Amino acid sequence: MSPIGASRRSVTAAGYRDSRERIGTVIVVTSFSLRQVKLRPGEQYRDEVDVELMAFEFGGQRYVPVPEQVPAELEITRANTGTVFVLRFTARLYGPCYRCLGDAVLEIRNDLREYQAESPDDEQMTTPYVIGSNLELSTWARDAVALALPDKILCRPDCAGLCGECGKNLNDEPHTHEEVRVDPRWAALEELRGRQS
Numbered sequence: 333m334s335p336i337g338a339s340r341r342s343v344t345a346a347g348y349r350d351s352r353e354r355i356g357t358v359i360v361v362t363s364f365s366l367r368q369v370k371l372r373p374g375e376q377y378r379d380e381v382d383v384e385l386m387a388f389e390f391g392g393q394r395y396v397p398v399p400e401q402v403p404a405e406l407e408i409t410r411a412n413t414g415t416v417f418v419l420r421f422t423a424r425l426y427g428p429c430y431r432c433l434g435d436a437v438l439e440i441r442n443d444l445r446e447y448q449a450e451s452p453d454d455e456q457m458t459t460p461y462v463i464g465s466n467l468e469l470s471t472w473a474r475d476a477v478a479l480a481l482p483d484k485i486l487c488r489p490d491c492a493g494l495c496g497e498c499g500k501n502l503n504d505e506p507h508t509h510e511e512v513r514v515d516p517r518w519a520a521l522e523e524l525r526g527r528q529s
Contacts, residue, residue, distance in 0.1 A: 395427035
């Protein structure tokens with residue numbers, strides 16, 4: 333609706349909305365209505381929107397975005413053959429460290445682009461995030477964050493983890509155990525070996 337250079341519109345006027353679905357719990361999803369953005373080829377629309385992010389289940393642990401609504405820059409550019417969508421935001425996830433189970437914070441910066449052809453010949457010329465006349469911002473943002481997750485979320489790169497003997501956090505109390513404990517299931521074999529010596 334506003335080409336580049338025009339003043340920024342309020343979130344409501346830009347067609348931003350939260351839709352709620354109930355599946356056991358309330359899920360808030362951020363969508364952007366494309367009906368209010370009428371662009372000619374070469375024109376660009378820019379706005380700042382708050383995108384709702386959902387919590388992640390990763391490696392059997394729960395990671396929560398803080399804040400749940402992240403500020404994002406949205407750009408929509410009309411080309412001759414379709415539309416280019418750009419979404420930029422930074423997400424912070426809080427949850428347990430993979431090694432020591434202490435608090436871990438992961439910051440992920442995203443600079444996303446999607447293209448929707450006017451008359452697509454195949455699926456590669458469309459984006460799954462345009463459904464009807466809405467651009468599904470929450471789904472797009474969540475997929476991008478999920479793809480950017482590392483193999484292990486750590487409290488720090490050199491996390492020492494937990495002691496395999498006593499379970500203490502080796503970051504707080506670095507130590508070793510001199511005495512090697514024998515698994516009680518092998519006690520009978522150890523006794524037999526002692527007799528043969």
